Amino acid sequence: MDGDLDQILITPQAISQRLDALALEMSAVLPGENLVLMPVLTGGLVFAADLMRRLPNRLTVACVNASSYAGARTHSSGNVRLTGLETARAAVRGKHVLLVDDILDTGLTLSALQGALAASGALSIRTCVLLRKDRPQASAFPVDFCAFDIPDAFVVGYGLDFNGLYRNLPCIATLTPQAIASGMADTKEQEKPA
Ligand code: 5GP
Numbered sequence: 001m002d003g004d005l006d007q008i009l010i011t012p013q014a015i016s017q018r019l020d021a022l023a024l025e026m027s028a029v030l031p032g033e034n035l036v037l038m039p040v041l042t043g044g045l046v047f048a049a050d051l052m053r054r055l056p057n058r059l060t061v062a063c064v065n066a067s068s069y070a071g072a073r074t075h076s077s078g079n080v081r082l083t084g085l086e087t088a089r090a091a092v093r094g095k096h097v098l099l100v101d102d103i104l105d106t107g108l109t110l111s112a113l114q115g116a117l118a119a120s121g122a123l124s125i126r127t128c129v130l131l132r133k134d135r136p137q138a139s140a141f142p143v144d145f146c147a148f149d150i151p152d153a154f155v156v157g158y159g160l161d162f163n164g165l166y167r168n169l170p171c172i173a174t175l176t177p178q179a180i181a182s183g184m185a186d187t188k189e190q191e192k193p194a
Contacts, residue, residue: 001165001166001169003176004176004178004179005174005176005179006173006174006175006179008171008172008173009150009155009171009172009174010148010150010171011171012171015050015158015172016050018148019050019054019147022051022147023051023055026055026098030055030057030096030126031096033058034095034123035058035095035096035097035098036062036091036097036098037051037052037059037060037061037062037098038061038062038063038064038088038092038099038100039061039064040065040066040099040101040102040109040110040113041063041064041066041084042065043101043102043159043167044100044101044102045159045167046159047102047147048061060091062087062088062091063084063088064082064083064084064085064088064113065082065083066081066082066083067080068080068081068109080109082112082113082116085116088116088117088120089117090120092122092125093121093122094121095122095123096122096123096124097117097124098126098127099128100128101128101130102129102131102158102159103129103130103132103155104132104141104143104146105138106138107137107138107140107141126144126145128145128146129143129147130146130158130159131147131149131160131172132146132150133150133151134149134150135152150172153174154180155172155173156173157169157170157172158171162183163186165183
């Protein structure tokens with residue numbers, strides 16, 4: 001798997017150090033009671049797991065599933081599919097919500113989630129992302145907490161995938177053109193009618 005990586009943008013050590021600092025900053029601002037941490041699956045899984053263990057706040061956890069990205073396209077399609085919303089809505093009633101997502105690209109996912117939860121009786125909805133891309137749509141979307149700003153490139157690792165792979169990498173990295181091409185070819189092969 002390491003041979004598929006082009007550039008390592010953020011090392012495991014840098015992630016760990018930044019999460020220590022971010023959790024301190026967040027715990028001072030987040031409410032000490034009635035807090036629900038909501039990982040946005042699947043990409044936000046690793047980040048949320050590491051972040052929540054650093055937060056001393058009393059909190060519960062409820063997940064929601066969002067998908068909008070296929071392969072290594074540089075822009076989301078604009079179609080965000082949310083699943084598990086009924087359970088999520090019930091979990092946030094009368095609570096302060098912290099949405100925890102992997103990456104802010106167009107902002108469509110967080111915007112769809114905020115919209116979907118708005119009328120659920122949440123006391124407040126805050127957002128936290130591991131990565132924010134250096135592109136106008138991402139910079140224009142207000143998030144409450146962000147761990148790292150990165151260049152506008154397709155990245156994998158620490159929860160982020162390409163065709164379902166690389167989520168278990170401990171670092172954040174770009175892929176070689178060969179790894180992207182071979183993943184694209186696999187997708188086309190799977191899409192062929194039987
Ligand atoms: P949005 O465009 O809604 O801000 O981001 C949608 C989702 O697209 C993210 O939660 C993430 O799952 C996926 N995404 C956006 N940029 C990247 C990227 O560079 N790498 C990977 N693996 N996924 C991305």
